[in-house]
Amino acid sequence: MSEWIRVCPLEEIPRLGSRVVQTGKGDIAVFRSGSDEVFALRDQCPHKGGPLSQGIVFDRKVTCPLHGWTVQLDSGEAVAPDCGCTHRYRARVDKGEVYLSIS
Amino acid sequence: MDTKKTKLVVIGNGMAGIRTLEELLKLAPDMYDITVFGAEPHGNYNRILLSPVLAGEMTIKDIMLNDVDWYTQNGITLHLNKTVTRIDRARRKVVAADGAEADYDRLLLATGSNPFMLPVPGKDLPGVIAYRDIKDTDEMIEAASRYRHAVVIGGGLLGLEAANGLKLRGMDVTVVHLMPWLMERQLDRAAADLLQKSLEAKGLKFLLEKQTEQIIGASVLPPHRTHPHPSLPPEGEGTITPPLSRGRLGGGWVDSLPPEREGARSRRVTSIRFKDGTEIPADLVVMAVGIRPNTGLAEAAGLHCNRGVVVNDTMQTYDPRIYAVGECVSHRGIAYGLVAPLFEQARVCANHLAQLGISRYTGSFTSTKLKVTGIDLFSAGNFIGGEGTEEIVLSDPSGGVYKKLVVKDDKIIGSVLYGDTADGSWYFQLLRDGQNIRELRGRLLSGQSHLGNSGHQGQNNAASMPDEMEVCGCNGVCKGTIVKAIKEKGLFTLNDVRKHTKASSSCGSCTGLVEQILASTIGGAYLPADDTRKPLCGCTDYTHEEIRKAIIERKLKSIPEAMGFFEWRNVNGCASCRPALNYYLLCAWPHDYRDDPQSRFINERAHANIQKDGTYSVVPRIYGGVTTPAQLKRIAEVAEKYAVPTVKITGGQRVDLLGVKKEDLPKVWADLDMPSGFAYGKSIRTVKTCVGSEWCRFGVQDSTSLGIALEKALDRMWAPHKVKLAVSGCPRNCAEATIKDVGIVGVDSGWEIYVAGNGGIKAEVSLFLVKVKSAEEVMEYSCAFIQLYREEARYLDRTVHWVQRVGMDYVKKRIVADAAGREALHERLKDALRNEKDPWQERVRGVAAREFAPIRFQS
Ligand code: SRM
Ligand SMILES: Cc1cc2nc3c(=O)[nH]c(=O)nc-3n(C[C@H](O)[C@H](O)[C@H](O)COP(=O)(O)OP(=O)(O)OC[C@H]3O[C@@H](n4cnc5c(N)ncnc54)[C@H](O)[C@@H]3O)c2cc1C
Ligand code: SF4
Ligand code: FES
Numbered sequence: 010m011s012e013w014i015r016v017c018p019l020e021e022i023p024r025l026g027s028r029v030v031q032t033g034k035g036d037i038a039v040f041r042s043g044s045d046e047v048f049a050l051r052d053q054c055p056h057k058g059g060p061l062s063q064g065i066v067f068d069r070k071v072t073c074p075l076h077g078w079t080v081q082l083d084s085g086e087a088v089a090p091d092c093g094c095t096h097r098y099r100a101r102v103d104k105g106e107v108y109l110s111i112s
Numbered sequence: 113m114d115t116k117k118t119k120l121v122v123i124g125n126g127m128a129g130i131r132t133l134e135e136l137l138k139l140a141p142d143m144y145d146i147t148v149f150g151a152e153p154h155g156n157y158n159r160i161l162l163s164p165v166l167a168g169e170m171t172i173k174d175i176m177l178n179d180v181d182w183y184t185q186n187g188i189t190l191h192l193n194k195t196v197t198r199i200d201r202a203r204r205k206v207v208a209a210d211g212a213e214a215d216y217d218r219l220l221l222a223t224g225s226n227p228f229m230l231p232v233p234g235k236d237l238p239g240v241i242a243y244r245d246i247k248d249t250d251e252m253i254e255a256a257s258r259y260r261h262a263v264v265i266g267g268g269l270l271g272l273e274a275a276n277g278l279k280l281r282g283m284d285v286t287v288v289h290l291m292p293w294l295m296e297r298q299l300d301r302a303a304a305d306l307l308q309k310s311l312e313a314k315g316l317k318f319l320l321e322k323q324t325e326q327i328i329g330a331s332v333l334p335p336h337r338t339h340p341h342p343s344l345p346p347e348g349e350g351t352i353t354p355p356l357s358r359g360r361l362g363g364g365w366v367d368s369l370p371p372e373r374e375g376a377r378s379r380r381v382t383s384i385r386f387k388d389g390t391e392i393p394a395d396l397v398v399m400a401v402g403i404r405p406n407t408g409l410a411e412a413a414g415l416h417c418n419r420g421v422v423v424n425d426t427m428q429t430y431d432p433r434i435y436a437v438g439e440c441v442s443h444r445g446i447a448y449g450l451v452a453p454l455f456e457q458a459r460v461c462a463n464h465l466a467q468l469g470i471s472r473y474t475g476s477f478t479s480t481k482l483k484v485t486g487i488d489l490f491s492a493g494n495f496i497g498g499e500g501t502e503e504i505v506l507s508d509p510s511g512g513v514y515k516k517l518v519v520k521d522d523k524i525i526g527s528v529l530y531g532d533t534a535d536g537s538w539y540f541q542l543l544r545d546g547q548n549i550r551e552l553r554g555r556l557l558s559g560q561s562h563l564g565n566s567g568h569q570g571q572n573n574a575a576s577m578p579d580e581m582e583v584c585g586c587n588g589v590c591k592g593t594i595v596k597a598i599k600e601k602g603l604f605t606l607n608d609v610r611k612h613t614k615a616s617s618s619c620g621s622c623t624g625l626v627e628q629i630l631a632s633t634i635g636g637a638y639l640p641a642d643d644t645r646k647p648l649c650g651c652t653d654y655t656h657e658e659i660r661k662a663i664i665e666r667k668l669k670s671i672p673e674a675m676g677f678f679e680w681r682n683v684n685g686c687a688s689c690r691p692a693l694n695y696y697l698l699c700a701w702p703h704d705y706r707d708d709p710q711s712r713f714i715n716e717r718a719h720a721n722i723q724k725d726g727t728y729s730v731v732p733r734i735y736g737g738v739t740t741p742a743q744l745k746r747i748a749e750v751a752e753k754y755a756v757p758t759v760k761i762t763g764g765q766r767v768d769l770l771g772v773k774k775e776d777l778p779k780v781w782a783d784l785d786m787p788s789g790f791a792y793g794k795s796i797r798t799v800k801t802c803v804g805s806e807w808c809r810f811g812v813q814d815s816t817s818l819g820i821a822l823e824k825a826l827d828r829m830w831a832p833h834k835v836k837l838a839v840s841g842c843p844r845n846c847a848e849a850t851i852k853d854v855g856i857v858g859v860d861s862g863w864e865i866y867v868a869g870n871g872g873i874k875a876e877v878s879l880f881l882v883k884v885k886s887a888e889e890v891m892e893y894s895c896a897f898i899q900l901y902r903e904e905a906r907y908l909d910r911t912v913h914w915v916q917r918v919g920m921d922y923v924k925k926r927i928v929a930d931a932a933g934r935e936a937l938h939e940r941l942k943d944a945l946r947n948e949k950d951p952w953q954e955r956v957r958g959v960a961a962r963e964f965a966p967i968r969f970q971s
Contacts, residue, residue, distance in 0.1 A: 017967055022918070025710040029966040036966075043684045060726040063714040064451060065687040072687035074714040074722050076618070090612050 013108040019045065022107065027062045027071070037098055038062030039107060040063070040082050043067060047107050048082035049100040052066060055080065055093025117145040120465065122208055122215040123196045123409065127159055128438025128454040130223025135462030143466060146188045146784040147214045149206065151195040152386045154246055155179045160603050160634055163483050165278030168597055171245060177602045178804070189214075199413035201431060208823060218465060221410055221421055221429070221436035221919075225403040225449070227501035230265065234327030239381035243274045252398065256281035257396030259456025263287075263384050265324055267294040269407050269482060271400035275316050276484045278396070286317040288324060288384070298480045298491040300582075302507060303514050303530040310512070311485055325388040327397055331684055405440045405447050420447040425472040427461035437461045443475065450478050450663070451634075453915035455604065463653070468679075469814035471653055477544045479536065481631045488632065490536035493526030493543050494518055495957045500523065506557045514559055517937075522550045534574075535559040537627045548919045551879065583788055587619035591629060598633045601940060606630065619873045646906075649688040649885050651681045656906040657693070664699045671697065671708055691716075692907035695794065698830055699902055709960065718963060719951045721775055723770065727895045728777060729768040731791035732784050732828070734821035736801040737765030743786065750783045764791070764798035764836075775964050781952040786828065788952045797836045800821035800848065804841030804858070813858025815841035816889050822856075825891060826898065828948035832905040832914075835871070835898060853901075853911040859883075863890045867897055868915035876912045882928045896937035897927050900931055903940075 022028045022041040024034035029052060030037045037054035038061050048069070052062045057073030071083045077090040099110040122129045133146065150156075161175040184188040194208040205215045227242030229235050239255065241248050255262070256278055264275040267289030279285045287294075287662075293304035308318055405420040416422045416430040418443025427435050427443075437457040439449055440826050449455060453476035460473040479492035497503055497518045504517040513531035517524055517539060523546050525540045538559070541823075542549060549556060577583070579592030580927070597603060597613045609626055610617040616626040630865040646654050659678065667676045671693050675685060685693070690711035697705045703742030709717045720728035730748070749766055751759050757771035766789060772780055781788075790796055801819030805811030806852040819839040829835070838847040848871070855866040855878050862885040869878025881897065884890055905914035915923055927934055955964075 014969065016969075020969075021962060023962075025709055028962070031968045032967045039967075056462075057724070059724075063718075063722060065690060065713065065724075066710065067686050067690065068682060075724065077687070080675035 012109050012111055012112050016100075016107040016109050019047070019102055019107055020083040022047070025066045027063045027064075027066065029060075030109065034071050036060070036062070037109065037111065038067055039093070039109060040071060042066065043080070045102070047100045047102055048100035049109050050080070050082065050085050051073075052094055053089050054078055055085075055095045056091070061095070086104060115691065117746055118217045120144040120146045120218045120220065121214050121255075122146065122148045122220045123206060123221060123438070124222035124438065124440065124805065125152065125154075125156055125190070125192070126222060126224045127156070127177075127221060127451055128224070130156040131458040132220060132222065132437050133186075134178075135459050136460045136465050136861075137819060138147045138644050139462055139466035139468065141186075144218070146186075147191070147216075148183065149191045149194050149208060149212075149214070149759070150711075150796040152245055153193040153194070153512050155182070155190075155192075156899075157246065159240060159245070160483070161599060162246070163273040163277060163558070164599065166249050166252055167273065167275070167280045167485070169485070171913055172249075174600055175602075193712065196301075196409060199434075201413055201434075204433070217433065219434045220461070220465070221434060221437045221440060223406040223409060223440045224477075226406050227399065227446075228402040228404050229351060229399050230324060230401055231379060232324055234329055234381065235399075237327055237329040237381045238379060239329070239395060240399065242326055243270055243401050244403075245903045246538075250398065252278060253281065255396040256302070258928055260284055261393045262393040262396045262398065263291075263392065264398045264400060265320070266400035266402070267291070267320070268297065268400060268402075269295065269480065271398070271474060272311065273397050273420040273483055274400055276311070276314070278398070279315055283396070284317075285315075286319060288319045288386075289313075290323055294318070295482075295491075298495075299489070299530075300495055300528055302509075303489065303516070304489075305513060306509065306530045307482075307487065307489060307570050308516055308537050311484070319386075319392075322383060322390075325387045325925060326385045327381055328385060328391075329379050331379050335533040356487065358697070365482055403439065403449060406443065406511075407440055410436070410440070418442055418445075425460075425474060426464045426469075426475060427457055428464070435461050435465065443473065444671070446475065447505045448476065450480075451604070452476065477540070479540050481533075481536075483634070485633070487530075488531055488533045488534040488539075489864060491527065491633070492536075492540050494526070495526035497526070497529040504553075504557060517556060519549065522548050524549060524703075527710075533631075534624065534703055540590045541698070547917070548921055552918045575626045578624075579893055583629070584613075584615035584618070585621045587614040589613050589615040589639050594626060594629050595633055600958070602632060603630070618881065643729070647687060651675075651689050652678050653679050656696075660696050660700070663696055669697065669701055669704055673710060685711075691794075694906050695832065696828060700943070703947055709963070716794070718774060718777065719737070719788055719792060719955065720772070720774075721767070721792045723795075725771075726774075727771045728774055729791070730772050730780055730784070731762065731789035732786035733789040733821045733823075734766040734786075736799055736816055738801070738816060738820065739766075740910060746784060746786070750780055753783065754780055762791075762792075765800050766791075766798065775966060776966055778955050778961070782956040784952075787950050790828070794833050795835070796826040796831065797830040797834045800824075800836070800838035800852070802840050802846035804839075808841060809856070810844060811841035812860045812861065813841050814887075815847065815856070815858055818856065818863075818890060819847075821887070822891065822894060825895060825942075825945075827945070828950065829898075829902075829945055831898070831902050832907050836900075837894070851875060853877060854878075854897060856890055856894070865893055865897075868911045868920075870910055870912055870938070872910075879915070881924065892934060892938050893927060895941045896934040897923070899937040899941040899944075900926055903937075 016030055020051045024041055025043050027038050027040040030039055038050050038052040040048045040077050050061055051061050054061050054073040056078045061073055061080055063074045064071040070079050072079045078091045085095040087093045101108050120562045156178040157176050158175040164170040177874040196206045197209045198207040203428050205213050207213050227244050241251055257555045262283040262285045264271045264287045267287050275285045277286045293301050294308055314702045316578055334831055381394055381397055383391050407417040407421050410421045411417050421429055421436040421440050422442050423429055423436050427437055429436050438454045448955045456476055457473050460471045463471040482489045495518055501518050501520045506515040516528045518526040524539055524543045529536055577591050580590050583589055594613050594615050600692045601612055603609050615624045646657055648656050648659055668677055674693050691713055694711040715721050720730055722728055746838050751769055754776055756769045760768045762768045799819045799822050801816045804815035805813055822837055835853045839850045840847040840851045842855055845857055849857050850866055851869045857864045864883045865881045866878035867881045868878050901911050901914055
């Protein structure tokens, strides 16, 4: 049912960092954790739309560069006490390549 | 339940015990199988807020900290309404009054304290109570709805809060106090007199220097509502209350009761008599004369007690399996009666229960606030003074303001503030840090918050602000919202308030106000964060200083190494510690350390300032604000070529191109071909200059050339925070040098150097460091000062924060008095900068290219 699209080799995303993927549906931030997991979120903070791709990544979290909300990479939920959610996309790594499902 | 887990039993379901569990669950959620015994029938509630409950400002529901569900969710077995009566240390189990038992591997005693009851005849009469728990509070509320005369014995914190609450509930309240003035353990006479006056204006009555001899009771009618509540008619002192006219006791009014009521008699307090023979009516007597650590259980179990269960710095009793925290404890001979120190104990105790073993409790300084709405009072330390002390006093009795600082050897050792407590936490900080205040003397009493804070309408005094007034101008948070959150969510620290309300979490200029609101809402429970022992962040308990020291001594050369060495709690750290560690490593190992872009805030990673719409700004360096037509043309061409929406002259004497797309940044830099202005970094920003002696008719020194030379010398320098300099060519100071991190003012005979100023959130006028003759000397002193700041300040300290902590004396000692040290600092700075490359030039050549390149695909 879902369509996986190849994004880039895993190496192209810095560890504890991200890349922005520009799509017809807007920018998607693809993150790589310290243990090489990948996550994808709409590149918009639930607070005021800040680009989450530009934040500092730790654990499975990213801190938004604009006002410091922290967002959970695996759910898109803001970490309490902040409250809000950004859209999450599915992402996976296969043989060193990152895939994204945006359907 | 997993039977193999270590068993932890907690006796006492109060504030200290449960806070220890909260801390423990954060550190080691699965380590223990936990059982809690509580003598009260309630979950864990915020005892200090019993005062607002009594005053009718809150309900019991509002003050619950952890309801019963919390225990269930955390797998804790909770025995409510069960008093532990025996600890069997040999069999390692505890036994409750109803026979319930629990085995332990570790035991935590948190039994709090017992109110002290004056041993006078009549103390056991119905209607004579203490003020300690929900039951007492309920009884007082109940009494207020039925009776008239309340007498509170004890004019300390607790007594006054009780009296205030009972008064608000419509009772006629007299406070009886043994000493000549109120709160003698927290206030001197002058402040206490002002306090008494304000409380009298609220309708409270006082009998000072009165010693209670006897509490008298008689058979009276069962309670029934005698007055419409709470709007009772005002009444003069000593009036005898209708409807039962009670003459002197022993008199016959009871006997003259109408016979139909005879059967309903019960004994209850009716009056109170003093040593001097006088007597006043009392339907309720509240004893608030002190507390005694509740050590009965521990003593019976053979644990060493001496006015408290004796513990060491790890909160362990003489039995290593048994820990103790809270008011029941005696630590280094002190039993604390305020929440803040107990919470510190809780944190240390949890650390040891979690077997981390890295933290110690070394005692606390405490400060006092009275939680009576509209009364502003603060006291800390030794406020009476003594041998070798001096006092700095401001007394304005008709304005209702009194401030006293007790100073010894240039250090604050105590303070009392009444009416204007805006600076209480500042004084407290100075006191606790033992900071030398010689330099501050002149402006100590006018206060820290009166100088140049922006963003909240110049308000300094939270007490006088109405609820709907905005406190935090960045996040639009009003006073009422903060008060509500503190009460309802049970917040105790500035950080809690920041997290829950956002107030003070952005620029921080309203921090002082938020601290005041916190202090007046939770009273002495508020302890400003201990600045001298500030952990780097939540990932570690180690301080900035300890970490910086170990980085050098242990030759730690990467973030993972540093985190590993200090056993960081979170593998990747967090957004607070990574940038700090990155800077500390960079500063320690300027040539060996490989900068970690992922640990940099985006501005420093992209070498441009992110804007609210995700675009960036570009600020090329224009040394000293001096440019050329060719440079300006180039900037103009770039702005046109990339359709830059806004071109702005900045406050730092250069040009800002705002609204550039991230992917265009490398091209923009390539075309500009100018050095990076570092407008985005914790780094050297600008050196502002004025025209100076080259053109200006007043100029006595060439400020422009010196400014440019300084900016070139400091080019590409990273620092704990941004660093701004300015050079003025004469004392007219057109470059605003006296609000800069380093400011130079030319005078006829040379240059004056000022340091540790800034504009910004809280304007700080810089302090005079030294006067020198030549531009070379300016260079050496300025660079040495900046290097010292780079090496010793905490990440995100601006120069002023650091200098306020270490003191100007120290700075002068290192920079002015020690010539060899100064030279060495200057050399180290030069060495650190010798290899720094211009980030834009590197990126134009393709360094870090993927940072700027999005991945595109259509769908
Ligand atoms: C552009 C400029 C305003 C202007 O249009 O004039 C500016 C813009 C910003 N200032 Fe500023 N400040 C500018 C001069 C100032 C000045 C005046 C000065 O330098 O003489 C001050 C007060 C002086 C001082 O810093 O002591 C100033 C005090 C602040 C502060 C508060 C600093 C403080 O310690 O209290 C911040 C917040 C911070 O740094 O944490 C700040 C932060 C910012 C940031 C970087 C906010 C951010 O993090 O994104 C703004 C970036 C906008 C951008 O992308 O360009 N800006 N800012 C000025 C740039 C000067 C330059 O050429 O580099
Ligand atoms: C009205 C009031 C206002 C206050 N205002 C302030 C203020 O503004 N600021 C401030 O800092 N402090 C204030 N305090 C003091 C503060 O509440 C105490 O310092 C704090 O609650 C002590 O915590 P603790 O855990 O040591 O004791 P407690 O909170 O008293 O908890 C001890 C618990 O142990 C239970 N217990 C005792 N023995 C046994 C047993 N054998 N078995 C089972 N359970 C047992 C008790 O019933 C009690 O619930 C105030 C206190 C009161 C009463
Ligand atoms: S430029 Fe400075 S003062 Fe202006 S909005 Fe931004 S941070 Fe605030
Ligand atoms: S937009 Fe992300 S924190 Fe404000």
